[in-house]
Amino acid sequence: MxxxxxxxxxxxxxxxxxxxxxxxxxxxxxxxxxxxxxxxxxxxxxxxxxxxxxxxxxxxxxxxxxxxxxxxxxxxxxxxxxxxxxxxxxxxxxxxxxxxxxxxxxxxxxxxxxxxxxxxxxxxxxxxxxxxxxxxxxxxxxxxxxxxxxxxxxxxxxxxxxxxxxxxxxxxxxxxxxxxxxxxxxxxxxxxxxxxxxxxxxxxxxxxxxxxxxxxxxxxxxxxxxxxxxxxxxxxxxxxxxxxxDMDHPAQLSLDEKFALLRRQITESIANIDERRGILHIRRHLAASPLFKGIPHFRDTRIEMLRADTWEALDSTLNRIQHEIIPSIQNNVPTHNQLL
CATH class of the missing domain: 3.20.20.70 (Aldolase class I)
Incomplete structure (x- = not known):
């Protein structure tokens, strides 16, 4: 074309x-x-x-x-x-x-x-x-x-x-x-x-x-x-x-690769604006991301993620989602967050 x-x-x-x-x-x-x-x-x-x-x-x-x-x-x-x-x-x-x-x-x-x-x-x-x-x-x-x-x-x-x-x-x-x-x-x-x-x-x-x-x-x-x-x-x-x-065997990005892309969006947004407004700008992406769809008992963590106003706080929440909450779902092991 x-x-x-x-x-x-x-x-x-x-x-x-x-x-x-x-x-x-x-x-x-x-x-x-x-x-x-x-x-x-x-x-x-x-x-x-x-x-x-x-x-x-x-x-x-x-x-x-x-x-x-x-x-x-x-x-x-x-x-x-x-x-x-x-x-x-x-x-x-x-x-x-x-x-x-x-x-x-x-x-x-x-x-x-x-x-x-x-x-x-x-x-x-x-x-x-x-x-x-x-x-x-x-x-x-x-x-x-x-x-x-x-x-x-x-x-x-x-x-x-x-x-x-x-x-x-x-x-x-x-x-x-x-x-x-x-x-x-x-x-x-x-x-x-x-x-x-x-x-x-x-x-x-x-x-x-x-x-x-x-x-x-x-x-x-x-x-x-x-x-x-x-x-x-x-x-x-x-x-x-x-x-x-290749419709039969399409390549897929790993969970870690997808989280890396979201982190890149956040850090570049902060670099282009400033920390507070950069995070505010990126919240629309975090709210819409399919990475967080369907996670049971996720409401409190979602609120924490979307209310974070520093990169340190946001990165900490993302780390917990990536390395604790999602793996626990995949392994059918409830986390403290899910038991609340």
């Missing part, structure tokens, strides 16, 4: 753009684990133009994480064009336009998925951004605003006519937010349109290697994008790629 001149190989798997998740440290880890392309957190066009420090920092790209797409969002053509030109100066591999974010503070103001209620403006912004930069421009959007306006098949053609080089479709409407199951049959309809000749990337509920393979085999997409399933589990890219390489 190629986006412009960027060759991502066959059946590429990508890290989705996620606010407060896909910082440059996490992107690099996911790249090392097998992600074929990574996306930044989405960037507000208005904040970028105003040169807000927290926003401009999102433009930093580590060479080792490439190819990297920077994603922007906004509701007016002029600011989106200006932001696109600022982004181009940061030298990403791809510029992506967010027409899919469903959260109220974005979509409710007409940006992100809010553009699904104003298709002429969406197309005007897309066309203007494509014409303003020399980067490959792509779009990420949803099926439509709600159940009664699933317009993605027709919209995909219109966006292609604006000059985009690839389209990512999240298989839900804006009104669904992240609830219910993603409708991959609609994504397949986009791909099956004989008039569409740009790559189609499917997004939504890619939570296992088996679902990634199904997206390619059953729905025919050119690429898949992994979002929430990577939070607290960057090794999902390793698992998917290993399964695609």
């Amino acid at each position: 190629k986006i412009g001149d960027i060759d991502l190989g066959e059946r590429p798997v990508m890290l989705a753009p996620m606010e407060d998740v896909t910082d440059h440290s996490f992107r690099l880890i996911c790249k090392e684990q097998g992600a074929d392309m990574v996306y930044t957190e989405f960037v507000s066009a208005d904040a970028l133009i105003r040169n807000i420090d927290a926003t401009t920092r999102k433009l930093h790209i580590n060479t080792a994480e490439r190819p990297t797409a920077i994603q922007i969002y906004g509701r007016e053509t002029g600011p989106m064009v200006e932001a696109a030109q600022i982004v181009e100066a940061a030298r990403p591999d791809i510029l992506d336009i967010n027409f899919g974010c469903p959260v109220k503070k974005v979509a409710g103001k007409g940006a992100g998925a809010g553009m699904l209620r104003d298709i002429p403006k969406m197309l005007d912004i897309t066309r203007a951004v494509v014409n303003a930069v020399n980067l490959p421009v792509t779009v990420k959007t949803r099926l439509g605003w709600d159940h009664d306006s699933k317009i993605i098949v027709e919209l995909a053609e219109q966006l292609q006519d604006c000059g985009i080089k690839a389209l990512t479709v999240h298989g839900r409407t804006r009104s669904q937010m992240y609830n219910g199951e993603a409708d991959w049959s609609m994504i397949a309809r986009v791909k099956e349109n004989p008039r569409l000749n740009i790559p189609v990337i499917g997004n939504g509920d890619i939570t296992t290697p088996q679902k990634a393979v199904e997206a390619f085999d059953r729905y025919g997409v050119d690429g898949v994008m992994v979002g929430r399933a990577s939070i607290g589990a960057p090794w999902i890219f390793h698992d998917i790629k290993s399964y695609m390489h």
Whole structure:
């Protein structure tokens, strides 16, 4: 699969753009684990133009994480064009336009998925951004605003006519937010349109290697994008790629290797911010990590882990989970923590 001149190989798997998740440290880890392309957190066009420090920092790209797409969002053509030109100066591999974010503070103001209620403006912004930069421009959007306006098949053609080089479709409407199951049959309809000749990337509920393979085999997409399933589990890219390489005997990371990746996220977050805020930033990954799912009588330890505000305290709790609690479950031996 190629986006412009960027060759991502066959059946590429990508890290989705996620606010407060896909910082440059996490992107690099996911790249090392097998992600074929990574996306930044989405960037507000208005904040970028105003040169807000927290926003401009999102433009930093580590060479080792490439190819990297920077994603922007906004509701007016002029600011989106200006932001696109600022982004181009940061030298990403791809510029992506967010027409899919469903959260109220974005979509409710007409940006992100809010553009699904104003298709002429969406197309005007897309066309203007494509014409303003020399980067490959792509779009990420949803099926439509709600159940009664699933317009993605027709919209995909219109966006292609604006000059985009690839389209990512999240298989839900804006009104669904992240609830219910993603409708991959609609994504397949986009791909099956004989008039569409740009790559189609499917997004939504890619939570296992088996679902990634199904997206390619059953729905025919050119690429898949992994979002929430990577939070607290960057090794999902390793698992998917290993399964695609050998479905009968996929390679697996050990428990120690997975804990090492989480510790790396924490220490790099602390190094990039500071101890207190770095740990706060990483709590979302700890809360979501499948490493801690299904551990019986884990509530008190989970609270302790998520309330830790120093690296020493957090590392101590992780050590106990890794070396005492989980092994005791595997050996069916209750720990003091489980007896409480």
